[in-house]
Amino acid sequence: MDRQHGLASSLRELKQQRAREALVEAAHALFDERGFERVTVTDIAARAEVGRATFFRYFGDKQEVVFADVGELDAAMAEAARIPSGGPIGASMPAALAFVRAVVVSYMLRLTAEPDTYARHERLVDSHPELQARSLIKQRRYAEALRGLLEDRGAEHETAAMAAEIGLAAFYAGRRIAGNDPERLPGAVEAAFDRLT
Incomplete structure (x- = not known):
């Protein structure tokens, strides 16, 4: 049965x-x-x-259909949970940023795995203010997910909050540097993190 x-x-x-x-x-x-x-x-x-x-x-x-890639975030977060952090992060900003970098770059590689799909999605969002607003709400969810992952790794609350926001900033800087080109975006995000260290 x-x-x-x-x-x-x-x-x-x-x-x-x-x-x-x-x-x-x-x-x-x-x-x-x-x-x-x-x-x-x-x-x-x-x-x-x-x-x-x-x-x-x-x-x-x-509008929600446009952002149906939430499963990608969930998969990336599950994958991130398996990334070794070398022990509790505590108040170490370098350790927190190293972990955030691994998560954000992994997520970018997933998002840009199909460059045409990524570019189509970005064009659609960029051309509609209501979708841009929804995108910002989704970005806040990503930052909160990163913060939660960091705290699960033993990061202090302040360190987790700051590292998550810096990770999001590195993502946006990479987008700007790469012109949001899906082929260049993961490397540009890595370069943004490099500049932080």
Whole structure:
């Protein structure tokens, strides 16, 4: 009975993952074809061949679809949890920044692994103020996740808060230096961290 329940649960999860991916793909295709403003939730659901209720099971609004890479952050954070830190960080800013650097660069490599997808996403966000605002909210989530990881590694609260914010600043500096070119971005972020030390 337990095996049957486990199989049914796995199939349900796979179906949910496929529905979510179909919604994301449909949304981006429609954004490319019509522009962000001219696409409705109904359009996205119809293109993905699901109902509106299914859309709202996964996303609060069409802006959320643009930022569907949250799973990438979660995967990067899980990966970061396995990065050795050489013992508790405590008040050591160099140790905290070394850890943050590893996390941020790893995340950048994930985000830019498909340069065309990354560039398309950035163009879309840059051309809509409401998406820029949502992006800033997401960036705060990244900073909080970094702070939490640092504290889990034994960093003092002040050290964790400062290192997380500096990591975010290095990311933004790298974006500026690289012109947000996905091919150059990870190296530019590394260079920004180099300048800090």
